[in-house]
Amino acid sequence: MKGPQPLIFELSIPGRTAVSLPEPAVPARELAELFPEEYLRKDPPALPEVSEVDVVRHFVNLSQLNHAVDTGFYPLGSCTMKYNPKVNEDAARRPGFAAIHPDQDESTVQGAMELLYTLEEYLCEICGMDNFTLQPAAGAHGEITGLFIINAYHESRNDKRTKVLVPDSAHGTNPASAASAGMKIVQVKSDDRGNVDIEDLKAKAGPDVAALMLTNPNTLGLFDEHIGEIAEIVHGAGALLYYDGANANAIMGKSRPGDIGFDVIHLNLHKTFSTPHGGGGPGSGPVGVKKFLSPFLPAPVVRFNEATGKFFWDSDRPQSIGRVHSFNGNFGVMVKTWAYIRSMGPDGLRAASEYAVLNANYIMRKLQPYYDLPYDRACMHECVLSGSRQKKSADVKTLDIAKRLLDFGFHAPTVYFPLIVDEALMIEPTETESKETLDSFIDAMIRIAKEAKDDPDVVREAPHDTPVGRLDETTAARKPILRYTAEEE
């Protein structure tokens, strides 16, 4: 096992270089002739001075400290860590996609515009929506875009609505996005089967409510049993229904949010549509809407002129909320999504959701004897277990279980979320894992449950076989060291 690595700055030797640039093609000029002296930089930045091979070895060594989908099972709940197809990576790097500028004339980027246009069509079909904007660069960015649209809609009707309803099981981004959009958050309770509490919803869905933000299946991995009634209550109050698509991997080809009555939806292309997570981005968070909300979408949008057979930018959208991204959103991610959808086809997408749900239920039922299962009914693409039994009986916390899993070569599930489950372990296997992989994960979880009884210290002190041991987060936050500083000689 590789251990801690030096920082690239610590490899620096003055005068060493890793780059070769051409000699000036045109006459070199004194910068002092071109700029006032005080505009110029006095001291060079202390970037590392290293050779090319230093850089390669450094970053290869760093990469080997990571767990990733390409190295092993990554059942991180609500994150849909499915396999990232390699052909899609190559697709986005084609010069016809990667080496084009968004300010080029429409006639020179018809291929890219065709891709955007058809991707919008595909996403509409998958979700049952009428239009999509592809500008948002991540899920949370999609959320705030959706809320801007909802705001603009109510405003256009002179209907002042300031509150957003968010279930207590919601992702943290939901209330944060609503607050960032200038709205107030009202929390709605869950009932004892993990659904939205209908009575609480009725009581809170007043005339000042702009929307209900709902993840369905929710963060418990459960499809809400009263989804039709929820839609009626929300719409009856004059509010809109927002679909957080973080968990859309459960429903492709099985059910469509638009048919259920959702008015606005965001998708996470880096979850459901197989694009890599990149260590924390780039993602992409397209927002879909029903027709009555289309005028409010961010401008511009790609449209097709039947007469000329050409795609064009439609910027003439007076009711648009405006731009949410400097350019076209994360186009490279869209290329990968497009390639994924074309490679899967309608049957492949449906199979993806079906096998994701199958895999999650398999894990849930196999682990049910060993861990608490707070909501005992068929789950969708993920299941939520609880480590409360281990905590009570052996003082082994869920965090310890998560760390111990790392020793067996697995990434840990999402832990302590959703907040409404004590010692939560949220497991999302995805459809790209085989039964053998699931079985070895299940074996590890069973072994940890046994260790918690027989040898709890081995769990409490985990991880043992990782590049570093358990890290001191308290010190990191109390005395933040957020950059490298060279030690004085």
Add this chain to the structure above:
Amino acid sequence: MGSPHRYIPNTDQNVADMLADIGVSSIDDLFSVIPPEFRLTEPLSLPKALSEPELSAELNRVAAKCAHSMQYTSYLGGGLYEHFVPSVVRHMLTRGEFYTAYTPYQAEVSQGTLQAIFEYQTMICELTEMDVANASLYDAGTAVAEAAVMSCGATRRNKVVVSRAINPRYRQVLRTYAHPRGIEIVTVDYDTQSGATPPESVPKDLLDDAACFIVQSPNYFGIVEDMAALSEATHRSRALFVAVVNPISLGILAPPGSYGADIALGEGQPLGNPISFGGPLLGFFATTSKLMRKMPGRLVGQTHDDQGRRGYVLTLQAREQHIRRESATSNICSNEALCALAATIYLSLMGPSGLRKVAELCTWNAHYLHDKIAKIPEYEFPFDGPFFNEFAVRGRRPPAERNRRLLERGIIGGKMIEADYPELSGCTLWAATETRTRQELDTLIRELEVLA
């Protein structure tokens, strides 16, 4: 009998075994919770699945309908720039250990990503001479919006002042974010002769109740602003000074920390990332120690493990959405980590002298082009301020027609800016980076003579 797709490994036999263990008879039984009226009965109306060779052919067909900068010589800039990217960047970025990981929630098995972000934060601090940098935001436009929101929070004021010479798209994003929060935006005009934002045009009373003054340098017209004077004018009131900068320019131009910027941000695409039709991009964002806890976005901090070994973790998470929910400094979660990694590798390769050299080559190429165009009588320059890698030109011929003719000769001409600045009718914006050769520049100059 087999598995349904090459990305889905379980076979029919696996499925049968698993269903038996679960105790249901079919996969559809697991979906019975979905009310029948909301269950799809027909397949989605999508094109049928393609094999990998068919998919590659289809991608080739679509990509071939784009004129890219490896076939054409492009002079477009306006916030995104074509730069030389060493091969090492791609080779490191395509390591699956980096790009198929997620946000480093389990630090013990994410030290590669965490240390790379820590190195990135350090490099952005070095470039900008600011105290602290976050792990990235989506792009410069949203970074401007986040800076405005952060400034309003830090000063408890609700008005932001912005130069009209910053990229109009950034102002559009700012407007989208400001409106629902009731943030007032006041725009300050540029000087029509120099193209710069004049410090004296910013009266103290305008800034006295403002949260911040946002200025870009080089600005949208390529003109380098008098940032020291603008910063000083801003600080005569309690407003914050927000500097939007091109990271490559910092190889030669004074960094935001040197003129007292409170927030420095910009578009990090030029640091090793392709233009890719406008995304993914990289919003870099740095501030002072004083404002650290008001900053949006992820932060990586150094710490140690239980054996005293150095390690890195996500830290100061009390600012973030998953802890603070509606009280977070921003709703951002996924950012542009892989683009930040590209920037880290790029800057590691460049080092201080390489970065300076790139910035010099950009400057020299742009000035060469500018001075040659100046000799063609039909063209004039709307501004006379100092510029870096980009400048505006006004010609007699309608720019759309000129660009069409240039395209026939393999040249993608400058951006028309009249839509955003009606007073600059007939003006186009031309960028020349270190990627332009002498021959390409001379060819362009000849064509412009012909098309004058």
